[in-house]
Amino acid sequence: MLAAPPAAPDVPETAPAAPSTPHTRPDRPSITRLRLSAFAGHRGAAFALGPLTLFAGPSGSGKSTALRAYEALARLGGGAELGEVFPDPAACVPEGARPDAQRRRGFRIGCTADGPEGPVRLDLAVQAEPELRIVGERLTAGGLVLLETALRDPSRSVVQAAWHTAGASPVTRGPLPDDRLGTALLPLRVAGKTDGQRQVLAAAEQMVIALRSVFACDPQPPSMRAPVPAGGGRLLRGCDNVADVLWRTRTECARRHGLLVAAVRAGCAGPVAELLAEPLPGGGVRGLLDRGDGRRTHLGLLGDGELRYLALALVLLTGPGVLEVDTAGEVPAALQTLTVLADGFDRSLDPRQAGELLRLAARMCERGHIRLVGAVSDASGAAEVAGATVVDLGA
Template sequence: MTASSFVPYPTVAPDAGPDGPEAAGPPPGRPSVTHLRLSAFAGHRGAGFGLGPLTLFTGPSGSGKSTALRAYEALARLGGGAELAEVFPDPAACVPERARPDAQSRRGFRLGCTADGPLGPVRLDLAVQAEPELRIVGERLTAGGLVLLETALRDPSRPAVQAAWYTGGASPVTRGPLPDDRLGTALLPLRVAGKTDGQRQVLAAAEQMVIALRSVFACDPRPRRMRAPVSAGGGRLLRGCDNLADVLWRTRSECGRRHGQLVAAVRAGCTGPVADLLSEPGLDGRVRGLLDRGDGRRTDLRLLGDGELRYLALALVLLTGPGVLEVDPAGEVPEALQTLTVLADGFDRRMDPRQSGELLRLAARMCEQGHIRLVAAVSDVAGAEGATVVDLGPADGVGEG
């Protein structure tokens, strides 16, 4: 975004040069986001980040680590069909600080990503107007050198953008309105018939992008809430890991092998002996988490330190999958064709070096096996062998760590 005008979207170009090269793609057939672009978003301008199976953002406070993860999560939620106002409750905070309004008093921000998969790289670029009202004013989906979807705001008085999508037939494109408060790419299956090769290419590209974006679990364990007993029966871990005790009840009974791996990980990162990790129902029907010390003693999880609880919760996340985590994957696609991406801001927050090192080593093993992908912000990258490290360097007074 220039200082004097609001440009709806950037010119389509390969993901190289200023944006940096694409990271290695996901396993064949598994769509995943491999590049994040923040063309003009909060403290980032003209920024592009290649994302590998394990990607760690590092840098001082204020360098933009949290901002990058927040942008990724926003794209993921839009890919899942969320409304723009729900995804950006404070859109003005996403506008670059020194961006001046154009002649129509408009200011906004731009972001995008590339999803690799069966079709090769599929690129999505999005321009959002934050002021005077929140709306999508430009969207472009491209693959194989073709613009498959392009939208633009033609009439500011209407809550819609004019869209054109590729057909490859006698008429090269089909035109029609799309709402200006949702991601058009996610709506294409409702508008494109799929009768021509071109239309099928559009649908395949949209599906690849949406699957990659929807298969995301944003996680930020909150130790204070994890200490309280919880109601039983949910069985799916929330992003704050508040219901950790209930999920432990389920994992221990349903998957002994993974539970054993979790116990081993907790043993490596928590103080004192650890023989088992379990849940116990109380008289009120709620369950609490316990560490079995192996000598008849049990330690209530509420007695653990914040770092230990965050370590335990993140180890559980790394060792499980969509069936246990509260995510909204593309349900019509077999799990074998999806790759879960975990987003974790402050991944090593409140942990000592031993805990953060053990957790990063566990993350490296899980990501290498293709079990998950992890994009995290950390203060120290020691122990993360084979990680894609994004060092944002010294803070320049903008952005947010």
């Protein structure tokens, strides 16, 4: 299990999409496959991801685990160290996995990014015990191995890497650190002088761009009810500072704010004429619903479902400039797609709210600038929403 990942697909894909052609390849790189070859409760699993994908199933079926693996790959693609991404690596090892003769255990995850370069596949093998390290990585495209790493000397904190050159020498070899994703480091190591090197750089760039623009969120109603300090106006993953963000978005884009008010009106009880944020005398900001008849309801009085609905609608209607997202700053926004990872997408929502939010997500995802991967307990309403892909882990 701790050897370098295999070059050929080792698990069947769920609901495979049609292969890309030069005429159908998307302009914006995006993750279209998630592979959990051996990760926590998943073994030999692979999932096709569309613009709007919902993981469904009973508690314990692995919905949150799939989102956690996606987020881990995204953080590694952004350059994070392995220990930051996996603070409890033993929890990622499949249950019942036995250590080898050297007492090593680990896990394997991967993904495919589609874009101008066609499908680019990344596979990663991670040793969790006795120490956390990357022991194998493979980047492939068009059946060609572009990067391959392997742990040769356990006493050194590096892996031996070989990347495609197609020049005087077919490959170039060198060490890479064992605590970072090699694909994300390639632009610092590859000169780009040969056609082969340029192919490696283009594939690595596509993978990194697809991975980096991710916003993982799980709104927490208890912390959303209290006034918050006025700050930078970038929404946090728990949406604690939603009032501060409303203070900003209401003045920056009247059209988007109008769409948000309309969405909140459809999902919250009672009339909603406006969505406001106001400063408090003692400092801080709180959010309000203007009922249109002189009454104002501050967010602290809303139910859990209303607050989660409001926060998720705000996420879907904004973008990287408002959300706490680590985007690829060197790449124009027009070439990036924001992916929202929403655990408990329908948590605390009644059927009407869940339906409204799902339809809003479908409309936003259809435009191409945003993708959503969510975990839901009930996906029955998704059958009526065009473009929604449901991955049923309870089947």
